[in-house]
Amino acid sequence: MRYQIDGYTDMYTVIANERKVGGAVEAGMLRLRSGEEYRNAVITRLEMAASQFCSIGFVTEEGQRLIVHVNEIGMIADARHVNVCELQNEWMREQKLAERLRHLKRLCELNEGSCTPPFQEEVQILVQDVGLEQAREHVDLPFLPSGEQTKVVRIA
Structure with missing residues (x-):
């Protein structure tokens, strides 16, 4: 939420x-x-x-x-x-997920080979919306950090 x-x-x-x-x-x-x-x-x-x-x-x-x-x-x-x-x-989730994934695919097609900050911001919003795993199933997103990376916390 x-x-x-x-x-x-x-x-x-x-x-x-x-x-x-x-x-x-x-x-x-x-x-x-x-x-x-x-x-x-x-x-x-x-x-x-x-x-x-x-x-x-x-x-x-x-x-x-x-x-x-x-x-x-x-x-x-x-x-x-x-x-x-x-x-x-659930009905609306399916509709909105399909809509967002279509938009994400089209956005990535149009910006293929170009990784500008506005493009990355819009992709980040879409990926957060649909979930990283779901997005990776439909689109190749090599510029996004993988979920497997661990967060390094510095103490002092």
Whole structure:
């Protein structure tokens, strides 16, 4: 888990900057005012009108996409920014992993032979999002440190 979400503004920031920060916003439980509850709902959109949040889009564990007015939200519990590989919503995890791996493959194809700092930063974000082992299964990443290297700690 990267961090807890404290409100709509945090959700909006993560969603709007998804490519730069990676991950996704997942709520442990989202309850509507009508009483319907959705576990592990992944927030995909948060729309504004006249500088106020007006609607929220999310995907349920069954893959159902819902858009509701923010006034219809009764409670969003345990909202957090997580890496895609850590999503509890399996349907959305599969979708997001496939999307991120496609992006990673294409990025590596376009930058073949060139290892610029912006390219490395974007690859690092994608690899953190999907997991190093999963990324290495699909793309050759020789410039990334291997998980086998041990960390040297200097004492004095």
